[in-house]
Amino acid sequence: MALHPLHTLVEQLKAQPIIFIGGKGGVGKTTTAAALASYYASQQQKTLIVSTDPAHSLGDVLDTQLNNTKTAISPYLDAIELNPDVIVDAHFAQVEHTISAYANPDMMPKIREHLRLSKSAPGAQEAAMLEAMCQHLVCAADANSDKKYEHIIFDTAPTGHTLRLLVLPEMMGAWTDGLLAQQRRQAKLRSVANHLDSHNQTRGSGGQKNSDHDVQNPFAAKKSDRWEQAVAVLEKRKALFRQAGLLLHDRGQTAIVLVMTADVLPLAETKRAVSQLEDSKLPPAAIVVNQLIKPTQADAFWQHRAERQQQLLQDIESSFPNYSLYPIYLQKTDVRGTDALSTLLEASC
Numbered sequence: 001m002a003l004h005p006l007h008t009l010v011e012q013l014k015a016q017p018i019i020f021i022g023g024k025g026g027v028g029k030t031t032t033a034a035a036l037a038s039y040y041a042s043q044q045q046k047t048l049i050v051s052t053d054p055a056h057s058l059g060d061v062l063d064t065q066l067n068n069t070k071t072a073i074s075p076y077l078d079a080i081e082l083n084p085d086v087i088v089d090a091h092f093a094q095v096e097h098t099i100s101a102y103a104n105p106d107m108m109p110k111i112r113e114h115l116r117l118s119k120s121a122p123g124a125q126e127a128a129m130l131e132a133m134c135q136h137l138v139c140a141a142d143a144n145s146d147k148k149y150e151h152i153i154f155d156t157a158p159t160g161h162t163l164r165l166l167v168l169p170e171m172m173g174a175w176t177d178g179l180l181a182q183q184r185r186q187a188k189l190r191s192v193a194n195h196l197d198s199h200n201q202t203r204g205s206g207g208q209k210n211s212d213h214d215v216q217n218p219f220a221a222k223k224s225d226r227w228e229q230a231v232a233v234l235e236k237r238k239a240l241f242r243q244a245g246l247l248l249h250d251r252g253q254t255a256i257v258l259v260m261t262a263d264v265l266p267l268a269e270t271k272r273a274v275s276q277l278e279d280s281k282l283p284p285a286a287i288v289v290n291q292l293i294k295p296t297q298a299d300a301f302w303q304h305r306a307e308r309q310q311q312l313l314q315d316i317e318s319s320f321p322n323y324s325l326y327p328i329y330l331q332k333t334d335v336r337g338t339d340a341l342s343t344l345l346e347a348s349c
Helices: 006-012 029-042 058-062 084-100 105-118 124-141 159-204 211-248 264-279 299-319 338-347
Strands: 018-023 047-051 071-074 077-081 151-155 254-261 286-290
Touching: 006 286, 018 029, 018 264, 029 047, 029 058, 029 077, 029 151, 029 254, 029 286, 047 124, 058 077, 084 105, 084 124, 124 151, 124 211, 254 264
Parallel strands: 018 151, 018 254, 047 077, 047 151, 254 286
Antiparallel strands: 071 077
């Protein structure tokens, strides 16, 4: 298939409220995402760009200091750099609040310690980041929201991380279903136990209900209410993940764009990404091939690039005076295989 003009992509995505930009690290995802967001904003289409990449290069590209809350770049463009640490702290604070509603107060110190250690557990950041992304997704699709955006563009982390985030709503939905099923079983067992206890109390008092048991009923009801609050939180999260999952699979709502360069390693990774996305029934809407060299570019172009690099090298040297710096120069061909890789160091000497 021949390469299409870039303005065709802009028009193709013009009606898409949700756009994910993904690809291998270093291929220009952030620049592509920021370019799309800036263009739509220039057309007076209210746009939000959200970076989920812990590398935090979106603020550098937009030349603006960003954080975990919305920053207005222009009247029609807002930007956020999701901070995993802030999101994880808020996520676990909510979990602690939910647990404290029904847990024994004496157990809370141990529970807090467990939650603190859980913040570093594998998948904790992804789960918290996912919930934040899902909230933005659902908000973007809510026609009644006063924060409605015509476009919400996600500048994602490198491919593997993006793929996990895109399939996590279904996984988290199934996990939440498991928690709810367990909760229902426990509630049923408590109900049976309370019924038996009430029956025994009645028989032990000669047909008259024990007054002490009557006094305990309000406490039992209160505890039941707390459990219901916990279930309500889980049901709310389940609904959020389900709605986000539906949005991701709705090609009228969501477009996934992969960015790559015309190099061997990005090509191999993009092939794998496309295959995995197709298996998950999330085929990409388009692929951007970045950093192409026009055949008509003359030596003057490369001379200018080399001179620019030399200027930047002076900044690099002054920025890292306490570190040894070593150059590796751009090669004419792809560096592949052990022979080529070992020769790369010789060629750069």
